[in-house]
Amino acid sequence: MNGASREALASARERLDALTDNTSVDAAKLAGELAAVTALLDREVSLRRVLTDPAQSGEAKAELAGRLLGGQVGGETLDLVSGMVRSRWSQSRDLVDSLEELANTADLTAAQQADALDNVEDEVFRFGRIVSSSTELRAALTDRAATTAAKGGLLRSLLGGKVNAVTERLVIRLVTLPRGRSLEAGLESLSTLAAERRNRMVATVTSAVPLSDVQKARLGAVLAKLYGRQMHLNLDVDPEVLGGITVRVGDEVIDGTIADRLSEASRRMAG
Numbered sequence: 001m002n003g004a005s006r007e008a009l010a011s012a013r014e015r016l017d018a019l020t021d022n023t024s025v026d027a028a029k030l031a032g033e034l035a036a037v038t039a040l041l042d043r044e045v046s047l048r049r050v051l052t053d054p055a056q057s058g059e060a061k062a063e064l065a066g067r068l069l070g071g072q073v074g075g076e077t078l079d080l081v082s083g084m085v086r087s088r089w090s091q092s093r094d095l096v097d098s099l100e101e102l103a104n105t106a107d108l109t110a111a112q113q114a115d116a117l118d119n120v121e122d123e124v125f126r127f128g129r130i131v132s133s134s135t136e137l138r139a140a141l142t143d144r145a146a147t148t149a150a151k152g153g154l155l156r157s158l159l160g161g162k163v164n165a166v167t168e169r170l171v172i173r174l175v176t177l178p179r180g181r182s183l184e185a186g187l188e189s190l191s192t193l194a195a196e197r198r199n200r201m202v203a204t205v206t207s208a209v210p211l212s213d214v215q216k217a218r219l220g221a222v223l224a225k226l227y228g229r230q231m232h233l234n235l236d237v238d239p240e241v242l243g244g245i246t247v248r249v250g251d252e253v254i255d256g257t258i259a260d261r262l263s264e265a266s267r268r269m270a271g
Contacts, residue, residue, distance in 0.1 A: 058086030
C-alpha cells in the first residue's frame with residue numbers, strides 16, 4: 001500500500017485494538033460482520049469506488065456507509081467502517097484489503113482471548129501442509145467452477161470438530177473469497193497475521209527428524225536474538241533434507257542442512 005492507505009490502515013488497526021481491548025465487545029461477531037462488509041465491497045466495485053472517492057467528503061461517505069449498513073451490522077462494526085471510509089485511500093481496493101485484514105485480526109483476537117491463538121497458528125500451518133501434499137484437495141478448493149457452498153461444505157466436513165472454530169472460519173473465508181490470491185499465499189498471510197498478534201515473527205523450520213522441546217526452545221531463543229522479536233516456529237519434517245535444519249523467515253532462508261552442504265560441495269568441485 002502507498003502512503004495514504006498505509007496511514008488509513010494504521011488508524012483502523014488502532015481503532016480495532018481499542019474496540020477489542022474492551023471485553024464486552026464480541027470479537028468473533030465483529031470479525032463476521034467485517035468479513036461480510038469485505039465481501040460486499042469486493043463484489044460491488046462501483047460502491048467501493050464511491051466510498052474511497054477523494055472528491056467526496058469523509059462525512060458524506062460515512063453517511064452513505066451508515067445508510068447501507070445500518071441495521072445490518074452492530075454499532076462497533078459500523079463505527080469502524082465509518083472511520084475507514086472517512087480516511088483517504090490510494091486505491092479503492094486497499095479499503096477492501098484492509099477490511100479483510102481487520103476481520104481476520106478480530107477473529108485471531110477472539111482466539112487470543114480464549115487462550116487458543118497458539119493452536120490456531122499451528123492448525124493454519126498444518127492445513128497448509130496438507131493442501132501442499134494433496135493435489136486433489138488443492139484442485140477442489142481452488143476450482144473456479146465449484147460453488148462457494150460446495151467449497152464451504154467440503155471444508156466443514158474436513159475441519160468441523162477437528163480444529164478450533166476460529167481456524168475453521170479463517171480457512172473457509174480464505175477459500176470462498178480468495179480475492180485473486182493463491183491458497184498458499186493466503187494461508188501464509190494468516191500465519192503472519194497471527195504471529196503479529198503478539199508481536200512475533202514466523203519461522204518455518206524444516207528438519208529431517210522432529211525437534212525435541214529443548215532444541216525448539218534453543219532455536220527459538222537464537223532466532224529471537226537474531227531478529228530482535230519473539231519467534232513462532234512452524235515445524236515441518238522432511239527426510240530429504242538429510243540432516244540439520246532449514247529456517248525460513250519471510251523471504252530470508254537460513255539453510256544448515258547436509259543436503260545443502262553437499263550441493264555446495266558439488267558446485268565447488270564442478271567449478
